[in-house]
Amino acid sequence: MSRRSAHRAPAERSPRVLLAKVLLCLGCLVGVSGVGTLAFWTDTATVPTGSFASGTLDVTVNGLLPGQGGSTTLSGLSMSSMVPGESVAANLTIAPAAGTLPLDYYLTATATGTLATDATGLKWTVTQGTAGTAQGSQASGNRSNTCSGTVLASSVALTTGSTTLVGGNTAAQRRDVAAGGSETLCVLVTLPSTAANSLQGANGSATLTVNASQMGAP
Template identity: 35%
Template sequence: MLCLGIFAAPAAVGTMAYWTDEATIESGTFTAGTLDLTVGGTVADSNYLPGPGGTYEYSTLTIADLLPGESIARPFVVRNFGTTRFIYNGSVYTTNNALAASGTEGGLQVAIYAGGTPTNAATQTTGYRSGSCAGGNLLKNQEVSTSTSTVKVSPADISLAPGATQVHCVVVLLDLTAPNALQGARTQLIVKLDAKQVGAP
């Protein structure tokens, strides 16, 4: 007689190894661009006011003892000191209405050119000082007052690429019809420039 014996033996117990791996993607640096309009009296010094806001004191844009018909011409330069193209424009106004036109009587006038070379003839001693902008494209010519909406730097916004400059020439004139009441009056001219990124409303 054949006997078969079956015995239950304990199963081998062990931990299975599952191999794993991982990878991480690390990007390069993300840097926000800058929009920075700077100004100056010449191209060489047009990096005044880096960063937001500020006031450039243009001490040579001045004339004393101005007579009716006399004028002065000066340049100013706008630079894109940032990393993105922007468009800019601005307002031209005075700090008070002491030299503003009234009715049919003339007052202080401003002409702004894109480009142009300022020339000034005569002196206070010789009389009838005259400023002009040769070779520029006239953007605006109008009487000025304290109203910031009256005179714009340009009828249309001006586009400026990063690192580029735009030279402007400005002529400030006391109208020939300025009345006696304006004798001894004084004011300051303000050119307020505003820039925004292309595509902004």
């Protein structure tokens, strides 16, 4: 009796199995070939800001001196042939220039000449108010004036150095003036009745300085 060969012919593969394998392979190829080829739509938008502009700090005195710096003469605050006991007053209105920032300020003064710097010479009083009507005459030696309102400085003697008359150089001491607002000061200058005899024929004057800064500055 002959033996059958142990070698078996390979089994025929089912057409369905072959088709499934082909489809799987195609899927692998498609998946590999699609990596990095997808497209995404994009867009950008711009958002411009509004415009910016810096403000301006500009102090005016009696409606004068628009722009940075400058000086003006307080012509009403003068008197010739002054004798002890006489006085003169004038108004000083401090305000921000139109369209500029609100401000803080303080007022200082520096004197020149013997009549203004001698210890018995001219004395300076400042009020938050206005000058009254001048009284008396030079011929009678009794010219005088007054200042209304709250007293900010009283009978201060000036020197060649800077003397603070109103406020001070700190935020708490400076006086506020709102944008569009103003503050009127009355400055009264008196030659006391106790003025020294040596002051006859002497002269003197003073320079007032309005030191302004941005409101709220330290």
